[in-house]
Amino acid sequence: MHVVIINGSPRVRKYSNTEKIIAAFAKGLSEKGGTFETYTISDRNTWDIIRDAYIKNDEILIALPLYVECVPGLLLEFLETLPRKDEYTRLSFLLQSGFAEGCQLRCGEEFLAKLPGYLGVRYGGCLVKGDNFGIRILGEEKQAQVTKPYQAMGELFAEGDGFFREEAKKFTGPEYFPLPVRLIVGLIFKTLGKKMFQKAAASWGCSVPLDEKVWEV
Amino acid sequence: MLLMLDTTKVHIGKAIAEELLRSGENADGFELIDTTGMHISHCVGCNYCWLKTPGVCAIQDDYEPILRKMSKADQVWLISDTRFGFVSWQTKNIVDRIMPLVTMYLKFKDGQMRHVMRYDHQPDIGIIYTGDGDQAYLERWCQRTALNIGSRSLGVFCDSQRKEAVSCML
Numbered sequence: 352m353h354v355v356i357i358n359g360s361p362r363v364r365k366y367s368n369t370e371k372i373i374a375a376f377a378k379g380l381s382e383k384g385g386t387f388e389t390y391t392i393s394d395r396n397t398w399d400i401i402r403d404a405y406i407k408n409d410e411i412l413i414a415l416p417l418y419v420e421c422v423p424g425l426l427l428e429f430l431e432t433l434p435r436k437d438e439y440t441r442l443s444f445l446l447q448s449g450f451a452e453g454c455q456l457r458c459g460e461e462f463l464a465k466l467p468g469y470l471g472v473r474y475g476g477c478l479v480k481g482d483n484f485g486i487r488i489l490g491e492e493k494q495a496q497v498t499k500p501y502q503a504m505g506e507l508f509a510e511g512d513g514f515f516r517e518e519a520k521k522f523t524g525p526e527y528f529p530l531p532v533r534l535i536v537g538l539i540f541k542t543l544g545k546k547m548f549q550k551a552a553a554s555w556g557c558s559v560p561l562d563e564k565v566w567e568v
Numbered sequence: 569m570l571l572m573l574d575t576t577k578v579h580i581g582k583a584i585a586e587e588l589l590r591s592g593e594n595a596d597g598f599e600l601i602d603t604t605g606m607h608i609s610h611c612v613g614c615n616y617c618w619l620k621t622p623g624v625c626a627i628q629d630d631y632e633p634i635l636r637k638m639s640k641a642d643q644v645w646l647i648s649d650t651r652f653g654f655v656s657w658q659t660k661n662i663v664d665r666i667m668p669l670v671t672m673y674l675k676f677k678d679g680q681m682r683h684v685m686r687y688d689h690q691p692d693i694g695i696i697y698t699g700d701g702d703q704a705y706l707e708r709w710c711q712r713t714a715l716n717i718g719s720r721s722l723g724v725f726c727d728s729q730r731k732e733a734v735s736c737m738l
Contacts, residue, residue: 360613361610361611361612361613362612362613362614363612366614393612416613418611418613418660418664419660419663419664419666419713419716420709420712420713420716421654421660421709422654422660423610423611423613423660423664424610424611424657424658424660424661424663424664425610425611425657425661427651427652427654427656427657427660428610428657430652431651431657450680450681451681452680452681454680455680455681458708458709458712461705461708462652462653462654462705462709465652465653465702465705466652469652469653527679527680528676528679533676533679536676537675537676540673540674540675540676541675544673544674545673548619548672548673551619552618552619552620552622552672555616555619555620556620557619557620557621557622559622560622561618561619561622561671561672561673562622562671562673562684562686563622563623563686564623564686564687565622565623565624565668565686566623566636566639566687
């Protein structure tokens with residue numbers, strides 16, 4: 352299996368969480384004998400090359416972050432430039448987000464499930480997983496650790512069933528957190544979480560409160 | 569205040585504004601912004617508006633004055649063409665860039681994680697669209713988007729239902 356993997360994130364490649372996820376996924380794919388080529392839409396200058404790869408290949412995977420419940424605006428713009436193909440091409444998706452629960456990604460997933468129909472191609476399923484916000488701020492070793500589960504999904508994808516197998520569905524984790532978890536995590540958000548975010552912000556050169564009201568409303 | 573953001577190629581916002589003026593009551597309190605010719609970039613996901621310059625977008629283009637108005641508005645109506653059954657990329661860019669209104673802080677609300685809002689006032693959101701929109705999907709997306717900013721959906725209307733949409737503005 353040869354897969355064209357398109358990183359649909361608008362963020363530059365160097366800081367892209369999706370890029371780190373793709374790297375782990377592609378490693379798993381390779382270990383099962385699959386081959387791949389990767390592209391990223393964040394650089395508009397490469398759109399002609401990406402479109403050409405989309406046209407010439409029949410196994411396409413778009414990996415993307417959830418932006419306000421759906422596809423990022425830049426990816427929508429790129430998708431408009433794609434020509435209609437036929438059902439010999441299979442289009443699959445890897446949808447990731449910052450919010451951790453599966454329920455947060457379902458609206459985006461619904462759009463992606465319908466998108467191949469608009470493009471004339473076959474749907475290969477959508478791998479859905481949250482809790483990825485922090486990848487970019489982790490060190491390399493920790494990044495490899497948190498993205499490692501995607502390697503198994505690359506191995507699974509190489510077996511040819513897209514993301515329709517039960518293992519892919521279970522990969523999402525809980526749709527909602529149970530109440531005790533919400534109470535504990537909610538408390539952490541109000542205390543340690545705030546300090547942690549403020550510390551991360553300070554390392555970016557931020558010296559004001561993260562909830563500062565900059566405008567009069 | 570009611571804000572209409574028109575990204576459509578045929579500028580249907582003007583006709584909707586005229587319909588609203590004819591209806592009278594709320595006519596003084598609205599503003600129509602036709603974004604044609606404006607430079608509004610996509611969100612690049614830099615997270616600066618959360619972690620480096622909280623509340624301020626790093627991209628210097630025509631968007632900030634619009635966001636300021638959105639933050640004060642009671643209603644924001646997105647007037648959009650459709651593609652793939654969904655809003656246009658021009659409209660999605662406008663929505664993707666509302667993130668400065670949201671803080672990095674998190675909480676649980678109605679059983680789901682949500683960002684804590686930066687300001688106390690949030691605009692409700694409605695959609696008026698041209699073309700072959702997926703009505704059910706647009707309604708779901710509008711509701712979810714409103715949920716993200718702690719407000720509510722005003723509804724989704726195709727262009728031929730503009731009278732119904734205007735009745736929701738009053």
